[in-house]
Amino acid sequence: MSGPSATWLYALVPATGTGVPADLRGVAGEPVRAVEETGLRAVVGTVPLGDFGEEELHTHLEDLAWLETAVRAHHTVIETLARGGPVVPLRFATMYHDDTRVASLLAERRADFEATLERVAGRTEWGIKAYADAHALAHGGTGDPANDAGGRGRPGTAYLLQRREQRRAQETAHLRASEQAAAIDAVLAGLADSTAEHPPQDAQLAEYEGWMVLNNSYLVPESRTAEFAAAVASLDDRFPDIRLEFNGPWPPYSFTAPDGDHDAGGGPGG
Secondary structure, three states, rough: OOOOOEEEEEOOOEEOOOOOOOOOOOOOEEEEEEEEEEEEEEEEEEEEEHHHHHHHHHHOOOOOOHHHHHHHHHHHHHHHHHHOOEEEEEEOOOOOOOHHHHHHHHOOOHHHHHHHHHHHHEEEEEHHHHHHHHHHHHHOOOOOOOOOHHHHOOOOHHHHHHHHHHHHHHHHHHHHHHHHHHHHHHHHOOOOEEEOOOOOOOOOOOOOOOOEEEEEEEEEHHHHHHHHHHHHHHHHOOOOOOOEEEEEEOOOOOOOOOOOOOOOOOOOOO
16 A cells, blocks of 8 residues: 555454454455454554545545445444454544554553453343334323313413323323333343443434434343343333334444544544
């Protein structure tokens, strides 16, 4: 590769684990390789700063087609490595000037990385989103306030009573949704080693209806995967006004978050 370049980091794995597949390619179509130090292996690729420098990367991040392709390539490397054993995924666009800096990172943070690899070994991440049916949860309230005897014949009073009852119904629906989401989380957290809470997604961007009342990731031992999946199905039946969305398995993105110094290019992406 001619011209200035940087080292793009994909993941950290034990040096004793499965090697990097020879045909694995990264975000720039580059061969992926390993940098080893103190019993750890950083899986990296060399990318040209002409495409991945700070300004260039900033421009690319505004190109959704480019971003989707690059993020998919980054994930493919991590997913491939995860099939061979424990992995610490690194955030998209984590870069260092060269392999020497990467080796220094491994040496300096050896204890942290080894502890993280031990924590996620034999475990995978599963995502659960829960959507509440606001209308169904509000159903069965105090009835139509316009028919209240105290407001009959007085449109203004009837309107105020109707608005009050609508607020009460919505408050009741929110409370029921929160209680059911907490019950769902309690069951699933009991089957997982760790839980990560994420903020609700924007309804317009994520294109869903109702309220997103749960957006969690669970680190589940592989020995309990079937039990966890069965619990999700049971909870979906138990709470008919809550729709559960179950996805995975994923590498443990939500449970490993070492930070790079990003000194060779842009900072972390999505």
